[in-house]
Amino acid sequence: MRDHPRAGKSTGKVMSAQDLRSSSTLQFRPRIEVESYGRRLTKVAEETMVCAMGLFDSNRKHSSPNGGAPRLHIGSGNKRLEGWVNIDLLPLPGVDVVADVTQGLDYRDCEVVFAEHFLEHLAVDDALNFLLECHRVLAPGGWLRLSTPNLDWVWSTHYRVEAPEEEKRVMAMRLNRAFHGWGHRFLWNRQVLGEALEACGFDQVHWCTYGESDLAVFQGLERHETYADDPGLTHVLIVEGRKSAAQPGRLDKLRARLNDEFLNHLDG
Numbered sequence: 001m002r003d004h005p006r007a008g009k010s011t012g013k014v015m016s017a018q019d020l021r022s023s024s025t026l027q028f029r030p031r032i033e034v035e036s037y038g039r040r041l042t043k044v045a046e047e048t049m050v051c052a053m054g055l056f057d058s059n060r061k062h063s064s065p066n067g068g069a070p071r072l073h074i075g076s077g078n079k080r081l082e083g084w085v086n087i088d089l090l091p092l093p094g095v096d097v098v099a100d101v102t103q104g105l106d107y108r109d110c111e112v113v114f115a116e117h118f119l120e121h122l123a124v125d126d127a128l129n130f131l132l133e134c135h136r137v138l139a140p141g142g143w144l145r146l147s148t149p150n151l152d153w154v155w156s157t158h159y160r161v162e163a164p165e166e167e168k169r170v171m172a173m174r175l176n177r178a179f180h181g182w183g184h185r186f187l188w189n190r191q192v193l194g195e196a197l198e199a200c201g202f203d204q205v206h207w208c209t210y211g212e213s214d215l216a217v218f219q220g221l222e223r224h225e226t227y228a229d230d231p232g233l234t235h236v237l238i239v240e241g242r243k244s245a246a247q248p249g250r251l252d253k254l255r256a257r258l259n260d261e262f263l264n265h266l267d268g
Contacts, residue, residue, distance in 0.1 A: 003232070011108050015158045018203060019132045020104075027187075045087050048209050054235070059217060067177070067261070068111070069110055069111035069139060069142075070085050070109075070110045070111065070113070071083065071084045071085065071110065071111050071112050071113075071217065072084065072085050072087060072105070072107060072112070072113045072114070072137070073085065073086045073114050073115075074085060074087050074101055074108055074114065074115035074118055075087070075088060075089075075101075075115050075116070075117070075118035075121075075182045076088045076092075076094065076095060077090075077092060078093050078094055078095075079086040079094070079116075080093070080094025080095070081114075081159045081221065084114070085097060085107075087099050087101065087105075095167045096176035101133065102122065102126045102129065102130060102234070104133060105133055105134075105136075105137045107137045108136075108137055108139075109137075109138075109139040109142075110137050110138050110139060110142055111138075111139065111142055111143075111209055112138075112142060112143045112144070112145070112215075112217050112218070113137070113138060113143075113144045113145070114144075114145045114146075114221055114237070115146050115147075116146075116221070116222055116223065117146075117147055117148060117149070117224045117236075118146075118148070119146055119186075119188065119193075120125055120148045120149055120184050120185065120186060120187055120188070121147045121184065121185055122185055122186070122260055123185045123186065124185070124186040124262065124263070125258070126185075126256075126262060127186060127195060127196070128199075128200065128251075128254070128255070128258075131144075131196060131197065131200040131202075132199075132200050132201075132251075133245055133260075135200050135201045135202065135243055135246070137234045138243040139243070140243060141242060141243060142242070143215060143217075143218070143241070143242050143243070144197075144202060144240065144241050145208070145213070145218045145221070145238070145240045145241070146189050146193075146237075146239050146240075147222060147224070147236050147237065147238045147239075148187075148193070148236065148237050149178070149187055149235070149236055149237070150186075150188075150189065150190075150233070150234055150235055150236055150237045151187040151188055152189050152233055153190040153233050153234060153235045153236075154175070154179075154187060155175075156233055157235075158171060158175040158178055159171045159174075159175045169202065188237060189237075190207065190237060193237060193239060194239070195254060196254065197239065197241045198241075198247065198250065199245045199250040199251040199253075199254040200247070200251060201243065201244055201245060201247055202241030202242060202243060202244060203241065203242055204240075204241060204242045204244075205239060205240070205241040206240055206241075207237065207238065207239055208238040208239065208240055209234070209238065210222050210226060210236070210238065213240065215240070218240065222238070224236075
């Protein structure tokens with residue numbers, strides 16, 4: 001599940017290379033590393049390289065390329081989707097808007113939102129806020145599609161209590177790598193992700209397979225590398241949900257549980 005963190009700060013407008021060099025809104029942090037083009041580069045180094053090569057097109061608009069309701073592709077990386085607004089932290093080839101989506105999205109009445117292997121890079125409280133922001137920017141009846149590593153698959157394939165001692169040493173490292181490597185902050189199972197979506201105001205929540213959807217707009221979108229599924233257990237969760245009425249009471253209960261069971265224990 002090798003991927004890279006893709007969230008960054010922005011005012012929501014397209015920024016030129018000169019803007020990127022002078023803007024204080026992009027808080028460059030050299031310690032944050034991303035994996036790109038087969039080698040490890042610091043965030044600053046990659047941004048500088050991309051700008052210097054002229055790979056970021058500052059003339060792209062952050063409105064819909066087709067002139068209709070926007071289709072947002074969050075954490076696009078260099079996997080550009082034509083006809084979508086491709087949003088990413090880094091000004092990589094194909095990115096339309098450099099933005100930190102945890103700071104909000106400068107859109108409204110969107111048709112759909114799609115984020116592949118992105119949610120796991122957010123702290124869980126930021127992830128809830130992101131889902132709420134997706135709900136806000138979608139038009140009534142708009143749809144969200146997410147993919148994220150499946151916690152159940154990770155546990156099942158990365159660790160066996162009955163394994164030989166030497167094998168368990170390696171398994172312990174690989175399991176922790178799955179949780180903490182590649183910028184991962186929180187791994188989801190169906191139960192928690194489904195509850196989060198419904199608490200954030202989505203209904204008709206249902207699970208999909210790679211590249212497949214009943215909605216034509218979501219068909220064939222996934223680009224991330226795949227891993228072998230276990231029987232009855234997919235390596236990645238792919239879920240869709242439709243914008244419905246807000247659920248503040250249910251959201252409060254979920255936040256309270258996350259605080260009690262997880263967040264309140266992170267600082268020791």
